[in-house]
Amino acid sequence: xxxxxxxxxxxxxxxxxxxxxxxxxxxxxxxxxxxxxxxxxxxxxxxxxxxxxxxxxxxxxxxxxxxxxxxxxxxxxxxxxxxxxxxxxxxxxxxxxxxxxxxxxxxxxxxxxxxxxxxxxxxxxxxxxxxxxxxxxxxxxxxxxxxxxxxxxxxxxxxxxxxxxxxxxxxxx
Amino acid sequence: xxxxxxxxxxxxxxxxxxxxxxxxxxxxxxxxxxxxxxxxxxxxxxxxxxxxxxxxxxxxxxxxxxxxxxxxx
Numbered sequence: 001x002x003x004x005x006x007x008x009x010x011x012x013x014x015x016x017x018x019x020x021x022x023x024x025x026x027x028x029x030x031x032x033x034x035x036x037x038x039x040x041x042x043x044x045x046x047x048x049x050x051x052x053x054x055x056x057x058x059x060x061x062x063x064x065x066x067x068x069x070x071x072x073x074x075x076x077x078x079x080x081x082x083x084x085x086x087x088x089x090x091x092x093x094x095x096x097x098x099x100x101x102x103x104x105x106x107x108x109x110x111x112x113x114x115x116x117x118x119x120x121x122x123x124x125x126x127x128x129x130x131x132x133x134x135x136x137x138x139x140x141x142x143x144x145x146x147x148x149x150x151x152x153x154x155x156x157x158x159x160x161x162x163x164x165x166x167x168x169x170x171x172x173x
Numbered sequence: 174x175x176x177x178x179x180x181x182x183x184x185x186x187x188x189x190x191x192x193x194x195x196x197x198x199x200x201x202x203x204x205x206x207x208x209x210x211x212x213x214x215x216x217x218x219x220x221x222x223x224x225x226x227x228x229x230x231x232x233x234x235x236x237x238x239x240x241x242x243x244x245x246x
Contacts, residue, residue, distance in 0.1 A: 008181050009179045009181050009184060009186075011177060011179045011186045013177055015175060015177070015188055017174075018174075018175055018176055018177045018188065019174045019175065019176045019191060019195075019199060020176040020177070021176075021177045021179070022176055022177065022178045022179065023179050023181055024178060024179065024180050024181065025180050025181045025182040025183075026181050027181060027182070058202070080205075080209050081202075081205055081209075082202060082205060082206050082209065083209060152202070154206065155203070155206045155210075156199065156200075156202055156203030156206055158174070159177075167181070
């Protein structure tokens with residue numbers, strides 16, 4: 001049972017756009033990590049996704065989401081980057097103004113020498129088509145402890161102003 | 174283009190200009206996305222065509238539209 005839930009760092013994009021949000025030198029003193037992301041990108045459409053990488057690695061990721069858009073319920077098995085690195089929806093630049101996505105990713109045992117599994121849930125809100133609600137299971141098949149996290153746009157767009165990310169540490173003792 | 178870097182040991186967030194390698198990686202990632210999208214769209218097209226072909230063959234066997242719809246949704 002987690003007895004602490006401590007904010008490690010939170011950051012908001014103040015520039016017009018950035019290519020990524022990076023958390024470096026992540027303390028190795030917690031049991032689990034929780035990542036909360038709110039993002040809008042300059043993608044030429046209503047929808048985008050948040051892609052993650054650990055320790056600058058974009059390889060060996062798999063993500064299996066179940067998601068719905070209000071019309072259909074779908075599932076997928078992504079094994080190829082960048083879709084394999086999705087952790088959340090993101091709002092594209094033609095979506096309803098001033099709307100951002102929200103997503104939470106739980107990363108247990110991030111310092112272990114086993115492969116790193118994680119789970120995500122997210123909502124890509126907007127007052128039009130392109131809304132999506134989903135959750136999924138991911139794995140990074142790498143035994144290294146996670147010391148850095150990078151968040152980018154799934155389709156290579158830039159992250160827009162006022163997007164934010166917060167990293168929390170969880171201790172089991 | 175800059176990236177937003179947060180050093181969790183100091184709490185300091187800085188905007189850092191991408192290196193040439195990072196710019197190249199970003200371009201490679203965008204290309205990977207385009208390639209993946211093209212493959213996905215091709216798979217979707219193939220799936221739609223296969224469904225239409227299957228429905229056509231079922232109709233040739235004498236099934237009604239309602240019966241085909243009940244089978245394939």
